[in-house]
Amino acid sequence: MTVRAGREFLAIPGPTTMPDQVLQAMHRPALDIYSAEMLELTESLLRDLSKLFATMGKSYIYIANGHGAWEATLSNVLSRGDKVLVLESGRFAIGWGQAAAAMGADVEVLKGDWRRAIRPAEVEERLRRDKEHKIKAILAVQVDTASGAYNDIEAIGKAIKAAGHPALFMVDTVASLGCMPFEMDKWYVDVAMSGSQKGLMTPPGLGFVAANDRAWDAHKKADLRTPYWDWTEREGSEHYRKYAGTAPVHLLFALREAINMLHAEGLENAFERHRLLGEAVRRAVAVWGEGQVLGFNIAEPAERSNTVTTVTVKGADPAAIQRYAKEKCGVVLGTGIGDLQGQAFRIAHMGHVNAPMILGTLGVVEVALTALNIPHGKAGADAAIQWLGENVKA
Numbered sequence: 001m002t003v004r005a006g007r008e009f010l011a012i013p014g015p016t017t018m019p020d021q022v023l024q025a026m027h028r029p030a031l032d033i034y035s036a037e038m039l040e041l042t043e044s045l046l047r048d049l050s051k052l053f054a055t056m057g058k059s060y061i062y063i064a065n066g067h068g069a070w071e072a073t074l075s076n077v078l079s080r081g082d083k084v085l086v087l088e089s090g091r092f093a094i095g096w097g098q099a100a101a102a103m104g105a106d107v108e109v110l111k112g113d114w115r116r117a118i119r120p121a122e123v124e125e126r127l128r129r130d131k132e133h134k135i136k137a138i139l140a141v142q143v144d145t146a147s148g149a150y151n152d153i154e155a156i157g158k159a160i161k162a163a164g165h166p167a168l169f170m171v172d173t174v175a176s177l178g179c180m181p182f183e184m185d186k187w188y189v190d191v192a193m194s195g196s197q198k199g200l201m202t203p204p205g206l207g208f209v210a211a212n213d214r215a216w217d218a219h220k221k222a223d224l225r226t227p228y229w230d231w232t233e234r235e236g237s238e239h240y241r242k243y244a245g246t247a248p249v250h251l252l253f254a255l256r257e258a259i260n261m262l263h264a265e266g267l268e269n270a271f272e273r274h275r276l277l278g279e280a281v282r283r284a285v286a287v288w289g290e291g292q293v294l295g296f297n298i299a300e301p302a303e304r305s306n307t308v309t310t311v312t313v314k315g316a317d318p319a320a321i322q323r324y325a326k327e328k329c330g331v332v333l334g335t336g337i338g339d340l341q342g343q344a345f346r347i348a349h350m351g352h353v354n355a356p357m358i359l360g361t362l363g364v365v366e367v368a369l370t371a372l373n374i375p376h377g378k379a380g381a382d383a384a385i386q387w388l389g390e391n392v393k394a
Helices: 020-026 036-053 066-077 092-102 120-129 153-162 213-221 239-243 249-265 267-291 318-329 355-371 380-391
Strands: 009-011 058-063 083-087 106-110 135-141 168-172 191-195 206-211 294-296 308-313 331-335 344-348
Touching (some): 009 344, 009 355, 036 058, 036 239, 036 249, 058 066, 066 092, 066 168, 120 135, 120 153, 135 153, 153 168, 206 213, 206 249, 249 267, 267 380, 318 355, 344 355
Parallel strands (some): 083 106, 083 135, 135 168, 168 191
Antiparallel strands (some): 058 206, 191 206
16 A cells, blocks of 8 residues: 555655646747847846856856856866866765866865865865965855765855965855855855756756856866857857857746746745755654664755765665655655765755755655564654744744
């Protein structure tokens, strides 16, 4: 027997649940891509993306996922043989660095730990040792969706500044943009990138890049530039050059509606919603952990992200929890990936998500733990309810 009839719920960290309004925005005839309406749509999105990144710099839209946006950032500012410093906190900065190496960069990893965030002091110390300024770019993610780590980009930016190092600071905000504060200009970030399918509540297929004047200075000398990714090519007066060809019209309408929804809620309110729901998940996991089987992958509470929680499982099979949740209850949990494959599952709380979605997910996990006889502290979902009841004021 199952209790899964009805709409399946995705609790994975991307693609996330899409609002009905976003789906409906795509349900329309194709648009004349040479029309004034198309031009205004593009210009409005580029303006709003720069606002989301909190930069006076330029923004670009690519028909690509986050891996494509990685390549866009690298190819526009690097030359073959340039040294790149990757700040490890999980899987994704490492993946970005691997892309840089494949493109011809000399990549060094500042060794971190899948159980903690980047240490700004370690970044500063490494940069101070680079007396000849061989390092040309520094790569970091704000939230690593594999480990669940939240990195303090503001503190890292200050550490780079304190070291007096001229390397470009480049940040992946795929799992944080629209969900958590990000201040590109204030935090000394030179290049930022993101994707459409997480906090921005839009189908996969759009990648975003923002670049400041320092990045543009590097761009002028970069020899990894190729026609599709090239910022200069996208600065042409003809509208089609904004997309290096035909615009992804229906994805753009979806994005327009998603950003409108963020505007209607208010960014600060969206950030607070993610904080409250993220903490609700953490309250539940903390209770479940009393059974000595489940626990947090990220050791320090302040380094756990508000968009995804990675739950480690010792002495039981996390895949069994995932199967039960999906097949019996209709909730899809994220799997452990990279170094945590077979050792964890993930609960996403980003994008189009509210209290019943989160409480339902937590309830299903607790049902699964009970059905599978996995030791756990009781009433984890109750702890989440208590937290929300105390902090979401009447």
